[in-house]
Amino acid sequence: MSGSIVTLVLKAVTLAMGVAVVVLSVLNRLDPNTGLSLLGIGLTSGGIALLRRQGG
Incomplete structure (x- = not known):
């Protein structure tokens, strides 16, 4: 759950x-x-958001 929030915040900053x-x-x-x-x-x-999505 918190991982998806972090990814959402990174996308919002972008x-x-x-x-x-x-x-x-x-x-x-x-x-x-x-x-x-x-x-x-x-x-x-x-x-960073893309790397998190790909699991890298």
Whole structure:
């Protein structure tokens, strides 16, 4: 049960980081370095979620 919650949270973080970068870019409030950091966090959490799903 807790494993599925962790996977859900990781997927939610992935989605939230992507949406945050898009919204902040549209509003011209995003520094490129910050945007790359946010996308890196999202990509990392998405990768962890995929690895957990595959059992690796």
